[in-house]
Amino acid sequence: MRISVIIPVYNEQENLAKRLSFLCNQTDKFPIEIIVSNSPETTDATPNVCKNFSKLHFINAPKKGRAAQMNFGANHATGEILLFLHADVELPTNFYEEVTNAIKKGFKAGFFAYQFDKETTLLNLNSSFTKKDGFFAGGGDQCQFFTKETFEKLQGYNEVFCIMEDFEMMDKVRKSRVPYTIIQSLATVSARKYDQNSWLKVNLINGYVFLKYKLGVHPIKLRKTYKSLLRESV
Numbered sequence: 001m002r003i004s005v006i007i008p009v010y011n012e013q014e015n016l017a018k019r020l021s022f023l024c025n026q027t028d029k030f031p032i033e034i035i036v037s038n039s040p041e042t043t044d045a046t047p048n049v050c051k052n053f054s055k056l057h058f059i060n061a062p063k064k065g066r067a068a069q070m071n072f073g074a075n076h077a078t079g080e081i082l083l084f085l086h087a088d089v090e091l092p093t094n095f096y097e098e099v100t101n102a103i104k105k106g107f108k109a110g111f112f113a114y115q116f117d118k119e120t121t122l123l124n125l126n127s128s129f130t131k132k133d134g135f136f137a138g139g140g141d142q143c144q145f146f147t148k149e150t151f152e153k154l155q156g157y158n159e160v161f162c163i164m165e166d167f168e169m170m171d172k173v174r175k176s177r178v179p180y181t182i183i184q185s186l187a188t189v190s191a192r193k194y195d196q197n198s199w200l201k202v203n204l205i206n207g208y209v210f211l212k213y214k215l216g217v218h219p220i221k222l223r224k225t226y227k228s229l230l231r232e233s234v
Contacts, residue, residue, distance in 0.1 A: 002031040003032050003079050003082075003096060003100070004032075004035060004073075004078065004082050005023060005033065005034050005083050005091075006037060006083065006085065007034070008084070009087050010042055011046065013045045015087040016036070016046060017052075020034070020036075022090070024053050024056065032079075033057070034055060035073045035077060036058045037072050037073035038069070039065075040062065041064050059072065065165075066162075067156075067158060067159045067165035068159045070156075074148070074156060081099060081103060081148065082147075083095075086140055088190035091112070092186055092187060092188075095183075098183045098185050099183070102181050102183060103147060106179060107179050108149075108178050109178050110180045110181040110182065111142035111144045111182060112143045112187040114186055114187040115127045115188055116188070116190075117188050126199075130182075133182060138166065138170035138173075140166035142187065153176075163209070163226055167210070197231050201229075201230070205226065205229045209222055209226050
């Protein structure tokens, strides 16, 4: 089975170089396709970084937004399995075996539990919740994957959602009763958001925006609220 790893990017040159080095090495061992779906608003050296790696497909998405970029990448994918990876998230070294084994067991979708790239008691508490299914399970940092057939049946990511597109997708997965699993081999997520703000602030904002999403607030308003409250480097 071939896995298409789709990476939506917006000014992620530093993180992207790290991800691509690992993934390109994996293509020597397993049938993996790497697709970098670049935002039309990218202004850094992301395209030049990608030129250093021959074993990938670099595409310029015509529409900005993670959902649109991921859908554009999926349209170009040739794998039977689609895996969506954020540029600041590192997959476990055995991700290919874990994902293909899950599909062989009959799961049509899934995501990874994760740890942070720095260890504190509070961050460890956050990561512990990613190992179980629940209200907040399945966010984009957990590297969602689907069979291509399932992804197409779900009609991809909803491009209206300029934020929370990952949770909206998981709502569709659950409503459609798509069998999914949580892989316990840990992905590694950047803690930069917590470094730039604070553990309490990030969690309060995430909870607040998630609640507004569940109450049906329009995604544009959600994004405006999120951006106004949280400090991010990108």
